[in-house]
Every structure is written in C-alpha cells, then in structure tokens.
Amino acid sequence: MADERLNSDWVDDYIRGRLSEAEQTAFEEQLMDDPSLQDELEVALAVRSTLQGVDAQDEAATGAGAMPDNRKDGFAPTGRWAPYAMAASVVLAVVSVTLLWRESVRTDELRRQVAALEAPVTGVLSVPVDIMRSAGGRTPDVILVKPESGLVVFDIEVAPRFRSLQDLVLSLRSEDGSEVFSSKVTADRHGRVTIALRSDQLPVGLNELHMTHPGLEGHDARLIEVRDQ
Amino acid sequence: MNADLGLEVELAHRIQSGDQHAELVLVERFARPVRLILLKRTSDPQLASDLAQDTFVIVINALRQGKLHSAKALPAFIRQTAINLSIEHFRKEKRYVRQDDEIIQLQAPHVDHKAEQVDRQHARTLLEAALEQLAQPRDREILHRFYLLDEEKPQICDALELSTAHFDRVLYRAKQRMRELLRDNLELKSLLFGGLSDG
Numbered sequence: 386m387a388d389e390r391l392n393s394d395w396v397d398d399y400i401r402g403r404l405s406e407a408e409q410t411a412f413e414e415q416l417m418d419d420p421s422l423q424d425e426l427e428v429a430l431a432v433r434s435t436l437q438g439v440d441a442q443d444e445a446a447t448g449a450g451a452m453p454d455n456r457k458d459g460f461a462p463t464g465r466w467a468p469y470a471m472a473a474s475v476v477l478a479v480v481s482v483t484l485l486w487r488e489s490v491r492t493d494e495l496r497r498q499v500a501a502l503e504a505p506v507t508g509v510l511s512v513p514v515d516i517m518r519s520a521g522g523r524t525p526d527v528i529l530v531k532p533e534s535g536l537v538v539f540d541i542e543v544a545p546r547f548r549s550l551q552d553l554v555l556s557l558r559s560e561d562g563s564e565v566f567s568s569k570v571t572a573d574r575h576g577r578v579t580i581a582l583r584s585d586q587l588p589v590g591l592n593e594l595h596m597t598h599p600g601l602e603g604h605d606a607r608l609i610e611v612r613d614q
Numbered sequence: 615m616n617a618d619l620g621l622e623v624e625l626a627h628r629i630q631s632g633d634q635h636a637e638l639v640l641v642e643r644f645a646r647p648v649r650l651i652l653l654k655r656t657s658d659p660q661l662a663s664d665l666a667q668d669t670f671v672i673v674i675n676a677l678r679q680g681k682l683h684s685a686k687a688l689p690a691f692i693r694q695t696a697i698n699l700s701i702e703h704f705r706k707e708k709r710y711v712r713q714d715d716e717i718i719q720l721q722a723p724h725v726d727h728k729a730e731q732v733d734r735q736h737a738r739t740l741l742e743a744a745l746e747q748l749a750q751p752r753d754r755e756i757l758h759r760f761y762l763l764d765e766e767k768p769q770i771c772d773a774l775e776l777s778t779a780h781f782d783r784v785l786y787r788a789k790q791r792m793r794e795l796l797r798d799n800l801e802l803k804s805l806l807f808g809g810l811s812d813g
Contacts, residue, residue, distance in 0.1 A: 393789065400654055401764060416647045417689040426650050427807075428789045431796055432748065433761045434806045437657075438741040440762060545764050574763060 396425045400433060402545055440575075514541045514594060514607050525591060525610035531584050538581045539594065543572040544605045547598060554597050555580065557609075560590035587611050619686060626685035629677040637674050644689065645670070648696045649807075655700045659808030665703060669696040737805055744802055748791050753784045760785070 398404050399412050416422050514527055531537060547553055555578060556567040565586060570578045589611050597604035625643075628636035648669055652662035673692050676682055682691055749757055756774065759765040765773075771781055796803045 393786070397760075397785075401761070413647075413651055413693050414690060416651065417644060417693055418647075423647055423650060424793075425789075426654070428792050428796065430650065430653060431792050431803075431806050432757065432788055434657075435741055435744050435748065435792070436754075436758055436761050438737065438806075439745050440758070548764050549769075576764060 392422055392425045393429075396422070396429045399426070400429055514539055514609070524608070526607045528610040528612065530612045531587050531589070533584065535584050536581045537584055537587055538579060539609075541578045541580065541594070541596075541607075543576050543578055543596065545576070546601065547596060547605065548572045548576040550598050550600070552598070553578075554599070556595045557582075558593045558595060559588040560592065565592065589613050622688045623685040626677055626682055626688055629674060630680050632678070640674070640677075641670050644692050648692060651693065652696055652700055653807070655697070656703075659806070661703070663808055665696065665699045668699050672699075740802055740805055744792075744795055744799070747795060748788045749784060753788070756781060756784045757788055 395412065399409065404412060416426065529537070541555075543553070549572075551571045552569045553571060554567065555570045557565040559565055565588060566580075566582065568580065570580075572578055592609045592611055594607045594609055595604055596606070621643075625636050625640050629640065645666060649662055649666045652665050652669075653659060656662050656665070669692065672695050676691075682688065745754065748754070752774075756770060756776075759770045759773075760767070767778060767781055770776075771778055796806075
C-alpha cells in the first residue's frame with residue numbers, strides 16, 4: 386500500500402510537471418521496465434483526459450470566456466508604438482486548447498473579439514506559444530511571417546509556477562532592447578494568456594516575450610522571430 | 615532486473631543478426647511505456663501513436679545496423695529517441711505561421727462538421743458518464759483544481775476546507791474507479807487513448 390501511494394504521488398508529480406529534468410528522466414527510465422508504474426500512469430492520464438474532455442465540452446457549450454474587466458484595466462502599453470497599441474491591442478481571454486476539440490469555438494470567439502475592436506482588421510494571424518516545446522538558447526521558439534496588416538494574436542501557455550498568480554507582467558522586447566508593449570495579465574483557468582497586436586506593431590527580428598511577477602524570482606522568456614513577407 | 619537486462623542485450627544481438635521475431639518482441643515490450651511518455655508530452659493519442667511508430671522504426675534500424683554502442687542502454691535509447699521525435703515534431707509544427715485571409719484555425723485539418731458534431735455529442739456522453747462515476751460533484755472540484763488548474767494539495771485543502779486525508783481519499787477513489795472503467799469500457803479507453811490501448 387505504501388508503494389502504491391508512492392507511485393501514485395510520483396505519477397501525479399510527473400504528469401503535472403513537478404519533477405525536475407533529472408527526476409523526469411529517472412521516472413521515465415523506471416517506467417520503461419515497470420508495468421505497475423505504467424498502469425498507474427495510464428490511470429492518472431485517463432483521469433486527467435476525462436476532466437479535460439468534459440471541460441472542453443462545457444466551454445464549447447457556453448462559448449469561450451469573455452474578456453475580464455480587470456485585464457482591460459491592467460493594460461499599460463509602452464514604447465514607441467504605444468498610441469497604436471492602445472487603440473488596437475487587446476487582451477483576450479480565450480479558453481485554452483483541449484485534448485479533443487479546440488478549433489471552432491476559439492475561432493468564433495476570436496472573430497467576436499476582433500469585431501468588437503471596430504478596427505480595420507483584414508485578418509488575424511494566431512500564433513501559439515507553448516512553454517514545453519522551447520528549444521532554449523537563442524534558437525527562436527516561434528518564427529512568424531507577419532502579415533502586411535491585421536492582428537497577430539499570441540496564445541501563450543503560462544508556466545505552472547505563474548498560473549495561479551494575479552497581475553503577471555507580460556512584455557515584448559525587440560532585438561535592440563526597446564519595449565514593444567508591457568501589460569499586466571492573469572492566466573485563464575487553463576493556464577493561458579492571449580495577446581493581440583497589430584501587425585505593424587511587431588518589429589522584424591528576434592523579439593523576446595518576457596513574463597515575470599514582482600513577488601517571484603526569475604522569469605519566463607520565449608524568443609519570437611518576426612520576418613517580413 | 616538482471617533478467618530484464620539479459621533479455622534486452624539478447625534482443626539487441628538478435629535484431630542485429632536479422633531476427634524479425636526479436637523485433638516484434640522489442641515492440642511488444644516497450645510500446646506501452648513509449649506511448650505513455652509520448653501521450654504525456656503531446657496530449658494527443660493519435661500523434662503519440664504516430665510518433666511511437668516512428669520511434670520503433672528508428673530504433674530497429676539502428677539495431678540492425680549495429681549502431682547501439684551498448685545493448686544495456688537499449689531502454690534509454692528507445693526513450694530518448696521518442697522524446698527527440700516529439701521535440702522535433704513541435705519544432706516543425708510551430709516554426710512557421712503565415713497569414714491567410716481568414717482567421718487561421720488552430721491545428722484544424724478539414725473535417726466533416728456534421729460527423730464531428732455527432733462524434734462530439736457521443737464523446738461528451740461517454741466522458742460525462744465516466745466523470746460521474748469517478749467522483750461526486752464536490753470531489754470533482756478537487757480533481758479539477760489538482761489536474762487542470764494545477765493547484766497544490768495544501769492550497770486546495772485550504773480553499774475547500776478539507777483535510778489532506780480526504781484529499782488523498784478522493785484521488786485514490788477516482789483512480790480506482792478509472793482503473794475499473796478502463797478495464798470494463800473499451801469504448802472509453804479507445805476514446806481516451808486512441809490506438810494506444812494495449813492488447
């Protein structure tokens with residue numbers, strides 16, 4: 386029974402991303418030759434997937450979340466694009482992707498939010514920025530060819546340690562170090578934040594998307610290479 | 615463990631000698647953990663299954679050519695190959711994003727929407743029924759906070775005013791119940807794991 390409990394906790398730590406890289410390696414190496422650990426992992430993944438699946442269905446039925454007022458109030462654009470940023474940059478609270486379905490509800494919600502801007506937007510480029518796939522170093526995490534006009538929407542996965550915190554500071558800095566925008570944000574219930582920028586706000590080159598919190602040390606950063614058409 | 619090590623060394627040597635049956639044994643032995651690791655990393659049963667297949671193609675080819683320096687490292691080699699493939703997949707997938715005239719749907723191949731609606735409704739029924747059997751509504755809140763909102767046990771216990779023993783019981787019961795469901799409900803298992811189901 387004690388072994389069962391240990392395995393169960395270990396599995397939960399693994400699927401919730403609580404293990405260090407070395408611990409994760411040790412877990413997976415054990416998993417390769419341990420059928421009881423495989424059973425435990427399969428069950429835990431199934432529980433999580435069931436919750437995710439039902440959650441997704443609930444979101445699909447009610448529509449994606451509306452933009453919370455506190456996020457609008459918290460927006461503080463900076464940098465030389467600030468006047469344009471205030472007109473066109475909006476923090477969108479869009480529900481996260483799910484195990485099974487995610488496309489049409491989020492797209493509809495994005496359309497609704499874009500229409501509410503009453504801005505001459507010809508199109509929307511949606512750019513997912515996930516934390517778990519980063520290559521690190523100076524290799525860009527995302528390369529995007531920016532449209533001539535329209536919005537670019539960054540759909541950002543927030544690191545677990547930041548997810549439950551209010552008023553995260555999210556900023557985008559260009560290659561020369563200048564700040565494109567800065568905003569206070571809070572992750573939605575799925576641990577994601579969505580930011581929309583006008584295409585002409587995005588500087589070409591290697592930009593850094595930076596997330597931090599005043600009460601925590603360290604920061605999360607993602608490199609986004611923007612190219613012209 | 616020594617017996618397992620002996621088997622892995624033997625498998626590696628037999629595959630290098632051209633023994634196709636040994637290749638099947640290798641896949642049978644390691645397919646499940648590889649798929650689970652990939653499922654955890656991708657959250658996509660179909661993708662996990664595809665990457666698992668690619669993993670074994672690469673591993674078997676490497677063994678045939680005698681490229682594995684130490685047969686003892688076979689499980690680690692298989693695991694690392696799977697992980698490298700998943701990293702490479704996401705690098706390729708996320709690397710280039712171009713504008714279209716319409717809003718780009720996120721990872722959306724063309725689908726038949728009518729069929730999708732029917733599938734979705736059926737899946738919803740299956741999942742809701744499973745969730746009802748996993749836990750009472752109040753206990754579902756515990757599971758939701760723990761697995762989806764990523765909250766810690768002390769935080770959840772404080773917020774919901776429950777003991778750690780209660781928390782542990784809820785998780786234990788949900789997992790026991792899921793174990794039974796996976797055993798008895800093949801349709802649910804297929805929905806959750808796609809082609810990854812063992813047996």
